[in-house]
Amino acid sequence: MLIELSRKTAETDIKLKLDLEKKEKPQINTGLPFFDHMLHAMAFHGKFYLKIEASGDIDVDPHHLVEDTGLVLGQALLKSFSDKSAINRYGNAKIPMDDALSEVIIDVCNRPYLVYQVGFPQENSGSFANFLFKEFFQALVSEAKINLHLITHYGENSHHRSESLFKAAGIAIEYAFRKTGEKGTGSMSTKGII
Template sequence: MERKISLKRVTKETDITLTLNLDGRGSPRIETGIPFMNHMLTLFAVHGGFDLEILAKGDLEVDDHHTVEDVGIVLGQAISKALGERKGITRYGEATLPMDEALAGVYLDLSNRPYLCYKVDYPAQKSGSFDLELVEEFFRAVAFNGGITLHIHKICGKNGHHIAEAVFKGFARALCQSVRVTGDGETLPSSKGVL
């Protein structure tokens, strides 16, 4: 089964087209209009081994919030739809990932029970012109639209860019682990028989 999906979402605030291949080669094409998010989403694709294309236009004249959140919504939906019934997946994933002085832990369960525990603080509000509080909004949108129980913790770090980079790369590695197909690819990884 091909685990590739293309989605489009249009609102009065954003216009987003996204294609995700969970079994890709880490090939990104990211155009959000927000250089910092382009960089982080490129890292996500490369370090997760996902093919990811995002073409987003948003009301950036207001601020970055709507675009960042809506990209998270569509990415979460794409992850969920690409997984289908979630049969045969590993389900759980975790990564503790360093980026220079920063260290982040990311732990997730593709349980279809959305939750976000985000314990990350930044030494400054911005990295360049990007508001770092939007990282949490992005991951909340991904988790709640992807059916993901997601815990993200900063272990240490002094540079906001490095902390965010460790978080995105950690999420990529944990997601890559959890979507991996195991065994016959038909068994649902749940004692309940449903996710």
């Protein structure tokens, strides 16, 4: 299912297309090259289609753009689930990249909660401030209403840490939101609804 969303404020202008069931080359352009690199890695390794055209007041601070991109992606993930067909609900992935190992665990449970055990030995990757990734994931979690645990176990290179984290996030997200073909949501919770 292709989901198209756009969001325009005084600070940012974001156009996003997401199709979790279609493998197509990701197209990401936020004006922040390292952020593009991470989002591309997430969609490519998650094997889903993601197109993002985003612009904003990054000359002031990339904060708004990074946060709002997470927000729109979270809204798209929630929408992908709006037909209420059964999905795997849980997903996890542990992905290395050279010296670094990261782990992502997800529960699509309608209760937003982020656990962020993520650290970076270097503050920046290129010109990108790594602490901004928390703003991205916090916004995504709030809008998608998911429980997301992000862990960077180790790694001496921040670029490798974040890249393994985004790859793991893509794989875990794709699996958790993947439709199982069963009817309804009954299989997903003992309460009958999540």
